Amino acid sequence: MASEHVDVPVKLKNHIVSLLRQSPLLQAFSSEQFSLLLEQARIHRLQEGEMLFRQGVPLQEIFICLSGCIKLFHMTAEGHEKIISIASPGQNFAEAVMFAEGNVCHMNAAALKQAEVIGFNAGQFRGFLETSPSSCFSVMGLLSQHIQWLLDEVDRLTLHNATFRLVYFLLETHKHPNYCNIISLDVPKHVIASRLSVRPETLSRILKNLTDQGLITLRDHKIELIDVAGLKAMLSTEG
Amino acid sequence: MASEHVDVPVKLKNHIVSLLRQSPLLQAFSSEQFSLLLEQARIHRLQEGEMLFRQGVPLQEIFICLSGCIKLFHMTAEGHEKIISIASPGQNFAEAVMFAEGNVCHMNAAALKQAEVIGFNAGQFRGFLETSPSSCFSVMGLLSQHIQWLLDEVDRLTLHNATFRLVYFLLETHKHPNYCNIISLDVPKHVIASRLSVRPETLSRILKNLTDQGLITLRDHKIELIDVAGLKAMLSTEG
DNA sequence: ATCTTATTTTGATTAAAATCAAAAACTGTA
DNA sequence: TACAGTTTTTGATTTTAATCAAAATAAGAT
Numbered sequence: 091m092a093s094e095h096v097d098v099p100v101k102l103k104n105h106i107v108s109l110l111r112q113s114p115l116l117q118a119f120s121s122e123q124f125s126l127l128l129e130q131a132r133i134h135r136l137q138e139g140e141m142l143f144r145q146g147v148p149l150q151e152i153f154i155c156l157s158g159c160i161k162l163f164h165m166t167a168e169g170h171e172k173i174i175s176i177a178s179p180g181q182n183f184a185e186a187v188m189f190a191e192g193n194v195c196h197m198n199a200a201a202l203k204q205a206e207v208i209g210f211n212a213g214q215f216r217g218f219l220e221t222s223p224s225s226c227f228s229v230m231g232l233l234s235q236h237i238q239w240l241l242d243e244v245d246r247l248t249l250h251n252a253t254f255r256l257v258y259f260l261l262e263t264h265k266h267p268n269y270c271n272i273i274s275l276d277v278p279k280h281v282i283a284s285r286l287s288v289r290p291e292t293l294s295r296i297l298k299n300l301t302d303q304g305l306i307t308l309r310d311h312k313i314e315l316i317d318v319a320g321l322k323a324m325l326s327t328e329g
Numbered sequence: 330m331a332s333e334h335v336d337v338p339v340k341l342k343n344h345i346v347s348l349l350r351q352s353p354l355l356q357a358f359s360s361e362q363f364s365l366l367l368e369q370a371r372i373h374r375l376q377e378g379e380m381l382f383r384q385g386v387p388l389q390e391i392f393i394c395l396s397g398c399i400k401l402f403h404m405t406a407e408g409h410e411k412i413i414s415i416a417s418p419g420q421n422f423a424e425a426v427m428f429a430e431g432n433v434c435h436m437n438a439a440a441l442k443q444a445e446v447i448g449f450n451a452g453q454f455r456g457f458l459e460t461s462p463s464s465c466f467s468v469m470g471l472l473s474q475h476i477q478w479l480l481d482e483v484d485r486l487t488l489h490n491a492t493f494r495l496v497y498f499l500l501e502t503h504k505h506p507n508y509c510n511i512i513s514l515d516v517p518k519h520v521i522a523s524r525l526s527v528r529p530e531t532l533s534r535i536l537k538n539l540t541d542q543g544l545i546t547l548r549d550h551k552i553e554l555i556d557v558a559g560l561k562a563m564l565s566t567e568g
Numbered sequence: 569a570t571c572t573t574a575t576t577t578t579g580a581t582t583a584a585a586a587t588c589a590a591a592a593a594c595t596g597t598a
Numbered sequence: 599t600a601c602a603g604t605t606t607t608t609g610a611t612t613t614t615a616a617t618c619a620a621a622a623t624a625a626g627a628t
């Protein structure tokens with residue numbers, strides 16, 4: 091799995107190296123361990139739609155997205171897809187698999203657009219953890235955060251409706267970047283829909299409602315948040 | 330929080346001690362560390378409905394249920410409750426909180442029936458982890474399992490319907506115990522409903538359907554699985 | 569450009585489950 | 599046993615979002 095599109099050894103640009111050095115996954119390691127991990131790491135270059143790994147398959151790597159974005163998703167027998175999360179540059183994924191029975195991952199990962207992913211050797215990674223409880227604590231913190239996120243997600247799915255989930259998603263996405271109130275959707279809307287567990291038609295209608303209420307405006311593939319306070323109010327009152 | 334109903338120091342029956350010794354949470358520790366954890370542990374005796382801790386409050390303990398059962402649940406501003414999971418004797422909970430920002434737990438815990446819970450000192454626990462990477466690995470394995478369970482739960486909530494969730498729940502509950510096909514619900518049905526994210530009325534109707542189909546029978550607060558193969562078939566075909 | 573394809577929106581309809589309301593079945597207690 | 603309370607079931611109705619179907623829009627290729 092995931093071996094066809096690999097370049098090794100890794101030659102990384104400096105800004106990528108410093109991105110990685112700051113990753114919560116790696117920052118607790120010594121410089122030496124960090125270098126050794128990089129030496130053994132592989133770059134996966136994926137075309138849009140290309141799979142990185144499939145559910146049920148054991149993984150020998152822990153991943154960090156370097157460019158593009160990766161969807162992590164479940165698939166039912168009938169072919170229905172549910173996107174659990176979307177990893178963007180700097181974000182790690184499949185780190186919990188390293189401690190799972192048989193290292194089997196229960197999810198699929200595929201590129202939503204042309205992407206580069208770095209895969210660290212899981213055995214080597216575990217080896218370094220064995221020598222360093224402080225690194226273990228760093229990883230345990232990461233796993234704890236992951237659990238917290240999933241608990242909140244269950245919360246949103248069970249106690250809140252589709253509109254709430256979309257508004258929450260918009261405000262979350264809005265948190266990170268460059269102050270301006272414009273969110274660029276760099277993936278098709280049906281991807282956002284799957285991420286939010288609604289049908290594309292429903293997402294379209296909800297966006298229309300919010301537009302009609304004067305809370306957002308839509309143009310191209312960008313959503314401008316007109317009334318952030320109003321959106322925030324929707325999260326506390328309704329849902 | 331959680332200090333009113335505490336007996337300390339702990340005096341435990343032998344079978345409880347051996348239950349604890351086998352807990353995935355504790356088994357990686359040395360006998361000495363295990364004893365020291367027990368020395369600092371507190372027993373919480375809870376009446377039915379009594380809270381163990383509330384969301385938003387920092388926790389200084391990691392818990393294992395000794396008797397009775399504990400519901401772990403979210404609560405919305407409007408007072409709607411969603412039970413995430415139910416801990417029965419031997420099961421640990423709130424172990425991830427120990428690595429969270431400010432040790433803040435985002436869930437509530439309360440007794441579903443008269444219960445005893447042992448709370449280990451989280452600081453001491455972390456201290457022992459610092460001395461032992463192998464214990465860390467044990468905990469990371471536990472956290473990884475927790476993540477896996479939550480991912481599956483998201484899966485069931487988004488890709489499957491209420492009937493699927495109930496049938497899955499019945500078969501999961503059936504896995505553990507003493508071969509016989511009778512599941513005793515030792516909690517009110519509305520608790521099961523909340524756990525499955527359906528309304529009590531809906532649960533009642535689904536149980537009726539399954540009964541009409543000859544898959545189960547209901548009497549008292551027991552569900553007898555008549556056609557286990559038929560139930561399993563429902564998980565693969567429909568959902 | 570034009571044609572082709574994929575994505576998104578809109579409208580009409582359906583389905584699953586929630587809600588509302590009330591009856592029935594239990595529980596425990598006096 | 600009768601009574602007061604809770605829990606569960608049943609029935610009628612509504613709501614939310616899914617589904618089905620088709621039009622509109624956007625994106626790519628020739």
